[in-house]
Amino acid sequence: MRLTGARILMECLRAEGVDVFFGYPGGVVLPLYNTLGEYPDIKHVLVRHEQAAAHAADGYARVAGRTGVCLATSGPGATNLVTGITTAYMDSVPMVVLTGNVARDLIGRDGFQEADITGITLPITKHNYLLMRASEIAPAVKEAFHIASTGRKGPVLVDIPKDVFVEEAEWDGYPQGVSLRGYPIMDVPRDDEVDHAAATINAAKRPIIIAGHGVVQSEAQDELIQFAERADSPVLTTLLGISGMPEDHELSYGFLGMHGHYYANMAADQADVVIGIGMRFDDRAMGRFSDFNPSAKIVHIDIDPAEIGKNFVTHAPVNGDVKETLSRLLPQIEQQTHPEWRGEIDQIMADHPTDYIEEGTGLGGPWLVKALAEYTQGQATIVTGVGQHQMWGAQYYPYTRARQWVTSGGLGTMGYEVPAAMGAQFAQQEPIWSLCGDGGFQMTSQELQTVADHNLPVRFAIFNNGFLGMVRQWQELFYEHNYHSVDLGQPDFVKLAEAYGVRGVRATTRAEAIQVFRDIEGYDGPVVIDFQLEREENVWPMVPAGAALSETIESAEEV
Amino acid sequence: MASRNTIVAHVEDRPGVLARVASLFRRRGFNIESLTVGHCEEPGLSRMTIVVDGDDHQVDQVCRQLFKLIDVVSVEDITYTPMVDRELALIKVSASNFNRREVLDVVEVFRADVVDVHADALIVQVLGDEGKVSAAEKMFEQFGILEMVRTGRVAMRRGPQTTKPPAISDSQQAAAAIRAMLGRRPEGALPFASD
Secondary structure, eight states: OOOEHHHHHHHHHTTOOOOOEEEEGGGGHHHHHHHHHOTTTTTEOOOOOOOHHHHHHHHHHHHHHHHHEEEEEEEEHHTTTHHHHHHHHHTTEEEEEEEEOOGGGGTTTTTTTTTHHEEEGGGGSEEEEESSSSSHHHHHHHHHHHHHHHSSOOEEEEEHHHHHHHSSSEEOOSSSSOTTTOOOOOOSHHHHHHHHHHHHHHSSSSSSEEEEEEHHHHHHHHHHHHHHHHHTTTTTOOOTTTTSSOOSSSSSEEEEEEEEHHHHHHHHOOOSSSEEEOOOOOOHHBGHHHHHOTTTEEEEEOTTTTTTTTTOBEEEEEOOHHHHHHHHHHHGGGOOOOOOHHHHHHHHHHHHSSSSOOSSSOOOOOHHHHHHHHHTTTTTTTOOOSHHHHEEEEEOOOOOOOOOOEEOOOOOOOOOHHHHHHHHTTTTSSSEEEEEHHHHHHHHHHGHHHHHHTOOOOEEEEEOOSSSSSHHHHHHHHHHHHHHBOOOOOHHHHHHHHTTTTTEEEEEEHHHHHHHHHHHOOOSSOOOEEOOOOTOOOSBOOOTTTTTTTBBOOSSGGO | OOEEEEEEEEEOOOHHHHHHHHHHHHHHHHHEEEEEEEOOOOTTTEEEEEEEEEEHHHHHHHHHHHHHSSTTEEEEEEETSSSSEEEEEEEEEEEOTTTHHHHHHHHTTTTOOEEEESSSSSEEEEOOOHHHOOOOOOOHHHTOOEEEEEOOOEEESSSOOOOOOSSOOHHHHHHHHHHHHHHOOOOTTTTTTTO
């Protein structure tokens, strides 16, 4: 059967089981939009800016555990995706990005709305394609989904010129497999590496596990719990690893890093064996590399061989999929007990709890997250932007279910919270809670229209302190209170919401906040809540930039 | 240990693959001393010989990052294996009736070839390892080098052992081969300990 390139692409998406994708039309993708009506089972969500399409696909992917798909036209449409693609790349999120390009004979001639998007995205995609024939579409899309969703996951871009959408090619079904010689699947670890890691862990007296995004991505929560219980090892997570370990488990000690828990940072610093699982020893997590626990032996399990040994000398490297590796490691771990070591950490936790809730009736970030946790019984899926509210969201909400926490960790993309929550809402029925900064919200608030179009029950909780809070905190602590460009003017968020036909409410006190939670209970549409916070609250504890984890501070006096 | 390492990579012969490799080096801040691309024994693949400046840890990272490129089929650092390495230089040397004999003496010492002659200049072709080519260059400087081009290094392991890419069919075997390559480091210079 001969089909146009546009139909072949849609047949491929159908074969991949894509039920929703996020896009924005334009000149060169018109032939594709011309066929969308024939594929009603593949829902197209029209966003209001292409950046949002990429973030929405990313949010969808993280919550659904499937590959997200987005689409943009050539030139500015494609370049607007770049922040979203980089966000996904840094956090290893599976995504297939489709772009149109100018007709083949115009490529390289600076045609109208031409951008070299495959060149631009070389360093921010796992792989990319520029397709010059309709017959290349099916194999390339098959490969794109395969590459995006296996190994260390990530975004793959497929760029298709306008006339390739129109050209016909033979369609004899979706390709069954791929032949990618330079891309072997590395899931199964080497036996000798597993043996060595097991021996190292069995000999540990003060082990600590640091679980990263790989645990969530590999759906290895159960294996992690079994492994931790067998090794009797406290478990920390990275920022992105949050929700990979249920925080109500007795071995869970929260997350570590720049704004991680004091006791988590100390535990990592005082362990004799550090077991990194599906994480990459990032500077925000580990503090100053040269002074991170120099005597510890590092065991590192990761699917990406390039991560092993990148930042630290690794004693026992294991290259493999987290789930696969943990299930092979488990039988070799002897049942351990480390009551003294756990007792030490418990004591640090008792002396240095993360409990910076101020007295009074005014709204503060920590109080608000705790109140939200109580109201949602710890069951909500939380999406955040970047900054103070993100850190409070990480510190004070008790995550127990994998994929319950969605945040831009690697790139730190402000404005992520609105479109990512929107995309995530297509993956579940229960309302998504989007924790927004008042700065980030203003970067992508145009998506309230998309949210309204689809009547999505997202709750946008704006942590509104009228400042770029985290930047202000740094200016206060490290730049002698010299506030510059952080005092944000802003619209009336309630009126803004209402202008989009979205319910808007405001709370300025704790009592009002609790009332808001009650009022919106059961409401099936979107809500914007303007939580007006104390203006100059800081996030504690903190590892100052360039300091070691052992130098974690808990108040401004220690700066 | 800082050194110049020789990396051999097999890549799919596709448009853009050189840009991918170059982009990776730029992005990660790796320093390329030379990069030579050409056909190899297998149609559809190209062989790159890359000379990298850096310590062993950096070079190890180069190999691992290169391997992540989908179009890169195999990567191997052959610095510490016995190998033959060569480069070729064409040197246009100023030479007239007064000194041509002297120039030809130097050509002979280096077992180089004269591949073009003119009343005022010669083109000398020098073939050898990097040290030999550099030594020849230095000797010709006294006569005046008008123009020069060097190819960059190509290299091959000695003996029956090869740096052939893994077979297409067996991805597990390919994974194992890649891991074995990635782990091979001289004792004491490891990014990870061996005990």
